[in-house]
Amino acid sequence: MTLPAIGAVSAALPTLAPATVLSGPDATASAGASTSAGFASMLEKGINAVSSAQSKADNLAVQAATGDLTDIHDYTIAAAQAELVTQLATTIRTKGVDAFNQIMGMQA
Amino acid sequence: MSIFSAITTSGTGLSTFRTWIDVIANNMANINTVKPTSGAAFQAQYVQAEDIAAGAPDQAGGGVRVTALPLSSAEGRLTYQPSNPLADARGYVRLPDIDMAEQMGNLIMAQRAFQANAAVVDRARETYLDAINIGKNH
Numbered sequence: 001m002t003l004p005a006i007g008a009v010s011a012a013l014p015t016l017a018p019a020t021v022l023s024g025p026d027a028t029a030s031a032g033a034s035t036s037a038g039f040a041s042m043l044e045k046g047i048n049a050v051s052s053a054q055s056k057a058d059n060l061a062v063q064a065a066t067g068d069l070t071d072i073h074d075y076t077i078a079a080a081q082a083e084l085v086t087q088l089a090t091t092i093r094t095k096g097v098d099a100f101n102q103i104m105g106m107q108a
Numbered sequence: 109m110s111i112f113s114a115i116t117t118s119g120t121g122l123s124t125f126r127t128w129i130d131v132i133a134n135n136m137a138n139i140n141t142v143k144p145t146s147g148a149a150f151q152a153q154y155v156q157a158e159d160i161a162a163g164a165p166d167q168a169g170g171g172v173r174v175t176a177l178p179l180s181s182a183e184g185r186l187t188y189q190p191s192n193p194l195a196d197a198r199g200y201v202r203l204p205d206i207d208m209a210e211q212m213g214n215l216i217m218a219q220r221a222f223q224a225n226a227a228v229v230d231r232a233r234e235t236y237l238d239a240i241n242i243g244k245n246h
Binding site for chain 1: 111112115116118119122123126226229233236237240241243244
């Protein structure tokens with residue numbers, strides 16, 4: 001059994017490339033193709049948002065260190081957004097893993 | 109509108125009011141700048157800002173942006189300073205037409221508005237964290 005939520009997240013996390021949607025037969029059959037693709041693409045967008053927010057904050061941190069930063073708040077805001085986006089992504093991942101573990105722990 | 113848009117919106121406010129503080133700093137720094145009567149006096153800068161309109165009627169606006177920095181009068185204050193090396197044949201120079209009290213008042217407004225926007229960023233961050241943490245304490 002595949003869980004598309006975890007598959008999409010784990011496929012995207014190491015490379016930070018656009019996640020490939022795992023379209024298993026149960027994913028399309030159970031809830032309808034549009035729903036599962038919608039959730040997977042939402043996760044994919046979320047991961048991309050994490051990586052872009054983090055790289056933006058990184059760039060601004062370098063600018064702050066080299067003295068090229070004109071607006072201090074640009075960096076602190078980007079850092080706050082990167083923090084929030086990362087927390088959101090890890091929360092979604094934890095929830096997906098929890099659901100997976102609960103199903104795996106079911107007794108026959 | 110994107111994710112965590114309240115923080116981005118407040119960021120535009122921070123940028124705008126930082127520009128205002130920069131402009132006031134420049135005006136204050138040049139409050140005694142003397143120019144000869146043959147040219148223009150030092151012209152104080154002012155901030156002209158406009159709202160960033162919402163994309164749809166049911167969406168919040170996108171914040172504020174600086175559109176221009178208009179200048180005050182080029183005539184300035186004609187002042188009689190015959191000992192000034194820049195004085196013309198009749199002994200006049202141009203001083204900038206800047207009201208110190210007005211600039212100080214603007215500075216306080218800019219500072220308070222900057223602080224208010226920074227407070228909104230903090231509050232929005234807390235609120236978003238609350239939303240992220242829904243269901244964590246089960």
